[in-house]
Amino acid sequence: MSAVDPIANLRDLIRCPSVTPAEGGALSALEAMLSPLGFTVERMVATEPGMPDIENLYARLGTTGPHLMFAGHTDVVPVGDEASWSHPPFSAEIEGGEMFGRGAVDMKGGIACFAAAVARHIEEHGAPQGSISFLITGDEEGPAVNGTEKLLKWAADKGERWDACLVGEPTNPDVLGDMIKIGRRGSVSGKVTVHGVQGHAAYPHLADNAVRGLLPLAHALMHPRFDEGTPEFPASNLEVTTVDIGNPATNVVPAKASFAFNIRFNDTWTAETVQAEILRRLDAAAGDQTLRPGRDKVRYEIVWAERPSHVFLTRNNALISSLSGAVEAVTGRVPALSTTGGTSDARFIKDYCPVVEFGLVGQTMHMVDERVAIADLETLTQIYGTFLSRWFGDAAVS
Incomplete structure (x- = not known):
């Protein structure tokens, strides 16, 4: 049987140059694996x-419940300096027991x-x-506007309903079996601009240095800490990622x-409450006269980045225990249940069904x-296959 x-399977997929937003043949290759099944x-x-069109794929086997979704993306990031690669980046060459x-x-x-696991099952x-x-989307590595979020709505509008989802992102930091992601932190970004009065550096009383206003505002967002963390999540953390004066x-x-x-x-926090806390800190710092003696309150404006990512935590024991048990049965390791790392398309899927993430080592x-x-490809296939048997078995008796 194919796939x-x-x-x-991976060789066929890698040989498709599907750099976002190009489909590159990757979805066609996946369709060729799934259709015979x-x-x-x-x-x-x-x-x-104003955005490039994105091609996505939805495939279903069966018409009844329970319904398990596997989610992911075939688009990839650019290769960078191709001359620096040991092997051409879309050749899928094997050397030293590894596929590049x-x-x-x-x-x-x-x-x-996962395709191989389903075929074997x-x-x-x-x-x-x-x-x-x-x-499967072609827009995860891009702006994620025409990808999973729209594909989910499109499928749901057609009547699709899911009981659980596994996302195949590379969740393991060091060794296959290290970690399952059972949630993700939320993410909010913004840009603060402080307005002053331009002038000669030798006559500061005639000017109002915007940098003197910027410093206490930036400091107020980074200190004190927003919280000390929760049993499932590390402490929230804010970083100033760029400073721009534009003054040569x-x-x-x-x-x-x-x-x-x-x-x-x-x-x-929620996205809304963390934004409110940021505004509270900025307003308090704007009135601080320590760096601006005798000056009025700092004049600033804030622009929020679009589409904040919301925090979520999956508590579905059947899904988590089926996957964790499969990992332990195949590898002998008990995976950590983690919420670390960045965001993923699981942030969209959580609104439709319980979701967890488990895949390869992401180094x-x-x-x-x-x-x-x-060797990891075979091991992961065995884990996914064991998970399928366990999850459908558990669902049948629940």
Whole structure:
């Protein structure tokens, strides 16, 4: 039966140059794996004014519940300096027990392994007592506007409903079996601009240095800490990510200064409450006269980045225990249940069903010479296969 070999699956996917927003043949390669297994495959193109069109894929096997979704993306980041690669980035060459190629771990490898696991499950046990779907986007590494979020709504509008979802992102920091992601921190970004009065550096009383106003505002956002963390999440953390004065002259007091920031926040906050706390801190700091003796309150404006990411935590024991048990059964390791790291498309899926993430080791993702151990492809396929048996078995008796 086709698709049973994760190495061949991944080779076919890597050889498709699907750098966002290009489909590059990757969805066609996946469709060729799934159709012979009995999946009904649909290709949905999402559009947005001013953005590139994105082709996405939705495939389903079965018509009844329970319904398990596997989600991920076939788009990849640019290769960077191609001359620095040991092997051409879309060649899928194997050397030293590793397959090289852009997307090997992030995340064509996860897709290749899950397709192989499903194929083996069908070969050994027949079709599952329920349904399996693949929800695969081509816009995860890009702006994520025409990808998973729109694909989910499109499928839900057609009547699709899911009981659980596994996202195949590379969650393991060091060794396969280290970590399952059961939630993600929220993320809010913004830009603060402080307005002053331009003038000569030798006559500061005639000017109002915007930098003197910027410093206490930036400091107030980074100190004190927003919280001390929760049992499931680390402490929320805000970082100033860039400062821009735009003043090439050394004898001119700048009239404008700005800084950008990002906060990753835990379940102590919502996007709305953390924004309110940021505004409270800025307003309090704006009236601080320590760096601006005799001056009026700092004049500032803030522009929030669009689409904050909301914090979430999955508490579905059947999903978590089925996956954790599968990892332990295959590797002997008890995976940590973590909420660390950045955001992923799981932030959209959480609104439709419980979701967890588990995939390959992510040490080389986005790097030159991205690569995956051949042995890990087989191990992950076995984990996914064991998970399928456990999850459908548990769902059948629940």
